[in-house]
Amino acid sequence: MDTLVQYGFTDRVDGLFSSFAPTAGTLPARVIRADRGRVLLARPQGLLHLDGDGGLVTGDWVGVRDDGGSPAVVCALPRWSTLQRKRAFDPSSQAQVLGANIDLVGVVVPLDRPLSTNRLERTLVAACDSGAVPIVILTKADLSTRFDDVVAETIARVRGVEVLTTSAEAADGLEELRGRIGTGQTLALLGPSGAGKSSLINALTGEDRQDTGAVRAGDGRGRHTTTARELVPLGDGAVVMDTPGLRGFALWDAEDGLSEVFGDVEALFPDCRFRDCAHDREPGCAVHAAIGSGLLEERRWLSYRKMERELASLHRRQSVAEQRRRTTSSHRPPRDAGMGKDDRNRPADDR
Ligand SMILES: Nc1nc2c(ncn2[C@@H]2O[C@H](COP(=O)(O)OP(=O)(O)OP(=O)(O)O)[C@@H](O)[C@H]2O)c(=O)[nH]1
Numbered sequence: 001m002d003t004l005v006q007y008g009f010t011d012r013v014d015g016l017f018s019s020f021a022p023t024a025g026t027l028p029a030r031v032i033r034a035d036r037g038r039v040l041l042a043r044p045q046g047l048l049h050l051d052g053d054g055g056l057v058t059g060d061w062v063g064v065r066d067d068g069g070s071p072a073v074v075c076a077l078p079r080w081s082t083l084q085r086k087r088a089f090d091p092s093s094q095a096q097v098l099g100a101n102i103d104l105v106g107v108v109v110p111l112d113r114p115l116s117t118n119r120l121e122r123t124l125v126a127a128c129d130s131g132a133v134p135i136v137i138l139t140k141a142d143l144s145t146r147f148d149d150v151v152a153e154t155i156a157r158v159r160g161v162e163v164l165t166t167s168a169e170a171a172d173g174l175e176e177l178r179g180r181i182g183t184g185q186t187l188a189l190l191g192p193s194g195a196g197k198s199s200l201i202n203a204l205t206g207e208d209r210q211d212t213g214a215v216r217a218g219d220g221r222g223r224h225t226t227t228a229r230e231l232v233p234l235g236d237g238a239v240v241m242d243t244p245g246l247r248g249f250a251l252w253d254a255e256d257g258l259s260e261v262f263g264d265v266e267a268l269f270p271d272c273r274f275r276d277c278a279h280d281r282e283p284g285c286a287v288h289a290a291i292g293s294g295l296l297e298e299r300r301w302l303s304y305r306k307m308e309r310e311l312a313s314l315h316r317r318q319s320v321a322e323q324r325r326r327t328t329s330s331h332r333p334p335r336d337a338g339m340g341k342d343d344r345n346r347p348a349d350d351r
């Protein structure tokens, strides 16, 4: 099997490639790592390092000039899914794309510590918003007796999203997980540091290619051992993407994901007495009635509310920034008309 097929090249990608990179002398390649201004590409004939990332992220499909001269990326194919968050500690409100062209996002929940429900919900929102199919992967099942309600609690919280239980240590659940990733599909793992993501990848590949970190004694948290997002082939064209454990997960434009994960909450809104109910103290508010009757957990409502406000404030900042940009650009010659790296796949009216 050639290198590219191992990294997920399928007829679907071939089709995209033919429409977007029709130039002769261009070959398809996949970004398997984008890091510190360099990209590592998989090509049919092997791996290739190139300087300059040109806004590419792990998982991108590109066309590489291959006409005997020095190889260079000449085009990027449209992304069918984008896993992103708001860049941490960045007041300028920019998106950080964690990975592209992912088919499954595995929200990793370790069984060696109490469940963080808010974190689980937040990560699920991002996973659902990405365009990939979310699944929940419980890890460290061999340690689950310490917190034996986490499994049931997780299943209850994720409302119908598929949940798989694994242990890298005891080699449990690996075949089920492996069977979930179809040929040519990419699974990205998303979860806190020390959740066992790298160990799971090692167990799936049967190799020790990912560094794993010993969990600090006491708080069960890991050291940050994974440093870059990288695609790992599992053989037969299935691919896994490891991501460094993310401390925080600020959402980016994730309204669709929010509606998907909190459909039960949003379904209450039409029953409020006032059409413009703010669900605060209004009489006849269906949300508060549901909380009062025990139908809706208050914690869940507050978690929804927090993410909703976060997205609203992101949009306010985006429109202020947009206005500022317009004012500035009317005084300056226009800059290059190329699209921003995160704008490539948005419909024109959404930019
Ligand atoms: N008992 C047990 N320990 C595990 C299992 N999987 C991982 N661990 C341990 O948990 C610790 C963290 O595992 P990693 O695989 O490095 O976690 P990670 O999610 O990749 O962490 P980051 O790279 O920091 O994001 C290591 O000490 C592993 O040995 C498991 O199935 N059972």
Ligand SMILES: [Zn+2]
Pocket (backbone or CB within 6 Å): 269, 272, 273, 277, 278, 279, 280, 282, 284, 285, 286, 287, 288
């Ligand atoms: Zn209301």
